[in-house]
Amino acid sequence: MTLFAIHCSSAARGATRPTLPYLAGCVGRARRSRAAGFADGDDFQIRTLTFRRAKSILIAVLAGLLWCAPAEAARIGDLSDTSIWEQAVRFFTFQDPSVRYALLGSVLLGISCGLLGSFIVVRKMALVGDALSHAVLPGVAIGFLWNMSKDPVAIFVGATIAGLIGTAVVNWIKQTTHLKEDTALGLVLAVFFAVGICLLTMIQRLPTGNKSGLDKFLFGQAASIGEKDVILMAAVTALSVLVVLVFYKEFLVTSFDPGFARSVGFRVQVFHYGLMLLVAFAVVIALQAVGVVLVSAMLITPAAAAYLLTDRMSRMLWLASIFGMIAGAVGAFASFLGPNLPTGPFMVLGASAVFAMAFLFAPRHGIVMRWLRQRSRSSRTKRENTLKSIYHVLEARDFKGEGVSLRELAERRRETVEEARAQADHLRHHGLASLDDDRATMFLTPNGWQLAAAIVRNHRLWELYLTNAAHIAADHVHEDAEKIEHVLGEEVVRELERRLQYATHDPHGRAIPNLDTIRRGATPESREPLIGYGKRP
Numbered sequence: 077m078t079l080f081a082i083h084c085s086s087a088a089r090g091a092t093r094p095t096l097p098y099l100a101g102c103v104g105r106a107r108r109s110r111a112a113g114f115a116d117g118d119d120f121q122i123r124t125l126t127f128r129r130a131k132s133i134l135i136a137v138l139a140g141l142l143w144c145a146p147a148e149a150a151r152i153g154d155l156s157d158t159s160i161w162e163q164a165v166r167f168f169t170f171q172d173p174s175v176r177y178a179l180l181g182s183v184l185l186g187i188s189c190g191l192l193g194s195f196i197v198v199r200k201m202a203l204v205g206d207a208l209s210h211a212v213l214p215g216v217a218i219g220f221l222w223n224m225s226k227d228p229v230a231i232f233v234g235a236t237i238a239g240l241i242g243t244a245v246v247n248w249i250k251q252t253t254h255l256k257e258d259t260a261l262g263l264v265l266a267v268f269f270a271v272g273i274c275l276l277t278m279i280q281r282l283p284t285g286n287k288s289g290l291d292k293f294l295f296g297q298a299a300s301i302g303e304k305d306v307i308l309m310a311a312v313t314a315l316s317v318l319v320v321l322v323f324y325k326e327f328l329v330t331s332f333d334p335g336f337a338r339s340v341g342f343r344v345q346v347f348h349y350g351l352m353l354l355v356a357f358a359v360v361i362a363l364q365a366v367g368v369v370l371v372s373a374m375l376i377t378p379a380a381a382a383y384l385l386t387d388r389m390s391r392m393l394w395l396a397s398i399f400g401m402i403a404g405a406v407g408a409f410a411s412f413l414g415p416n417l418p419t420g421p422f423m424v425l426g427a428s429a430v431f432a433m434a435f436l437f438a439p440r441h442g443i444v445m446r447w448l449r450q451r452s453r454s455s456r457t458k459r460e461n462t463l464k465s466i467y468h469v470l471e472a473r474d475f476k477g478e479g480v481s482l483r484e485l486a487e488r489r490r491e492t493v494e495e496a497r498a499q500a501d502h503l504r505h506h507g508l509a510s511l512d513d514d515r516a517t518m519f520l521t522p523n524g525w526q527l528a529a530a531i532v533r534n535h536r537l538w539e540l541y542l543t544n545a546a547h548i549a550a551d552h553v554h555e556d557a558e559k560i561e562h563v564l565g566e567e568v569v570r571e572l573e574r575r576l577q578y579a580t581h582d583p584h585g586r587a588i589p590n591l592d593t594i595r596r597g598a599t600p601e602s603r604e605p606l607i608g609y610g611k612r613p
Contacts, residue, residue, distance in 0.1 A: 160413050167412045174301075175412065181301040182365055182404030182423060184309040185374065188316045188358040190400030193379035194392050195351055199331050203258060204243075206372035207265040208352070209359045211242030213272025213368050216293050217279060224282075228304045232360050239356035242268050243349075269368070293363045301364055309361045316354050320393070327351065328389055365407075366420040377427035378403060381434040384441045403427035457562050459506065462499045463528035464535070464561075465489050466509075466520060471586075479517040529589040534561040536582035536589075537572045543583045544576065550583035 170176050196205050215238025219231035242264050249260040276294075320327065329337045330347045337344050355375070362371045382395035407423025436444045465488045469480045486496040500518045503509035508524035511517070520528060535557045542553040564572075573579075582588055 163413050164409075167409055175408070177301045177303065177306050178365070178419065179405060179408045181306050181309050182408045182419065183401050184306070184313045184404075185358070185362040185365055186378070186400030186402070186404035186423075187397045188309075188313045188400075189362055189371075189374040190378040190382070190396035190398070191316055191320060191393055192351070192355050192358050193375040193400075194382065194389070194396045195327060195331055196355065196375055197379040197383055198389070198392075202372075202376050203261045204246075204352075205355060205359070205375040207246065207261040207268075208239050208242060208356060209363075209368055209371040209375075210265045210272075211268035212236070212239040212356065212359055212363070213269055213293070214238045214275055215360075216363065217272055217275035220279060221275075228302075228308050232308060232357075235360040235363070236353075236356050238268065239359060240353065243352050243356075272368075294367050294369060305361075305364055312357045312361050316358065319350070319354060323347065323350075324390075331389075365404075366423055370420050370424050373424040374400065374403065374427060377424070377431050381427070381431040384431075384434040384438040387440075399427065399430045402430060455502075458499070459503060459508065460527065460531045460562055462489070462503060463508065463520070463524060464531045466518070466524075467528040467532050479512065479519050481517050483516075485518065526594050529594040531561055533589040533594065534564045534569060536586060537569065537576065537579075538564070539584075540576055540579055540582050540588070541572055553583065 166172070167175055170179075193205065196202060212235035215233075215235035216231050217234075218238070219234030220226060222230045222234065246257070246260045246264050249255055249263065250257055326337075326342055326347050329340075330342055330344050334344050358375070359371055362374055366374055378399035379392070379396040381399050382392045385395055386392050403423050403426040406426030406429075407419045407421075410422040410426070411417040411419040434442065436442050439445055462485075465485060466480050469484050469488050470477075482493050482496045482500060485491075485499070486493045489496065489499075491499075497515065500509060500511055500515075503518070503524065504511060508521055508527065510519050510521060512519070538557040538560050539550070539553040542548045542556060543550050578590075580588055580590070
């Protein structure tokens with residue numbers, strides 16, 4: 077019976093598929109037998125028989141390659157020739173058990189990593205998560221050696237113990253030497269990871285080492301998640317959520333102000349090591365899908381994205397958990413669409429995409445939003461400076477006449493007439509001024525007059541305050557007033573007026589617009605004669 081026939085009969089009985097090294101060994105033995113026959117001078121019949129046997133083995137190898145190729149795909153679904161759309165439909169029907177396990181496991185680890193990673197981020201312990209993820213690798217190997225099988229419970233216990241030992245070693249180095257925490261973390265990360273790699277290499281040399289599947293713990297493979305793994309992930313996630321809900325106040329206080337927590341009687345070290353234990357649990361359950369190398373990204377990235385979006389810890393926990401779930405689902409879905417697509421890196425890329433969106437478009441801390449605010453602030457400052465210049469032109473001629481020509485404005489601002497016309501169009505666009513038919517003279521609207529008088533008032537009040545309270549010379553206060561006039565609120569202005577006893581003139585002897593002067597622009601129907609909107613009584 078040929079090797080291919082034996083292989084087919086074994087497959088029919090449910091035997092394990094032969095590996096490629098085994099088939100390659102068959103070819104090598106055939107070639108060595110053939111060479112030995114020629115060397116010993118065997119007759120032509122023996123050589124012919126050997127050649128035919130080698131030819132049969134070669135055909136069996138090619139057939140075995142085609143038969144074993146789907147089994148070697150490092151992805152959730154089986155290798156197939158279907159399109160991406162068909163694969164997407166197949167994914168969302170959840171007809172494959174491996175898809176259900178991988179998706180559920182990815183979502184669970186996203187919740188636990190996002191929840192616990194939030195406390196890691198606010199405690200500024202991001203490197204601790206990275207060191208812990210590498211320190212658990214020796215425990216994974218020892219858990220396998222315990223009963224020479226990939227038992228999820230044994231691996232979980234071994235990895236957790238290894239992670240706690242790594243954390244204890246870091247604290248021991250910090251307390252007994254003058255080395256900083258980052259140095260201790262770097263040492264523990266490198267040493268424990270090296271020990272783990274050595275143990276994994278030793279396991280691979282065992283008779284059953286090639287079938288252990290421990291190499292998947294380095295980079296992750298969600299396709300290897302089984303029912304027992306999902307149960308363990310669900311238990312760890314439920315425990316993490318329960319502990320955070322029960323001891324939320326304690327974790328909150330010890331994370332932001334350990335000194336205050338000690339003063340009110342909280343056992344800071346107990347909660348610290350309790351958090352490290354939960355983080356170790358989360359790291360261990362994430363190894364199967366994400367791997368040792370990338371698990372720290374699932375701890376940090378969703379929490380970092382949530383940190384940019386809110387200033388409330390409770391909201392941060394919710395957002396980080398949601399972002400972790402999204403990253404897990406994206407990783408499971410993306411790896412299902414094509415052959416040999418790993419789940420872990422796609423999960424990290426999904427979390428990174430969420431962080432990139434928060435980094436760019438977060439309401440307060442986003443780069444784009446800050447740029448838009450800066451641009452709006454700069455535009456508002458330019459408008460206010462133009463209105464202030466118009467007020468100065470009207471004031472210089474004792475408010476005779478309502479309009480200000482563009483040439484007067486250009487001379488006041490030391491600009492060209494075209495630049496002054498652009499500023500006038502900008503004010504008209506915001507409803508602060510209007511132009512005559514010839515577009516040569518500008519008139520302030522009531523709102524424009526109010527804003528112009530308010531800016532001049534802020535400027536002159538601040539100059540007077542600096543000269544009276546800070547005792548700064550009158551010729552040195554203009555630059556400071558130019559900056560502060562745009563940010564003074566009404567409450568601060570009222571306080572300045574009270575402290576300055578409602579002064580009417582600034583240090584240079586110029587009148588300070590009062591509240592009645594500002595409001596007069598909004599009541600042009602007043603019985604008093606007005607020239608423009610700012611005529612003083």
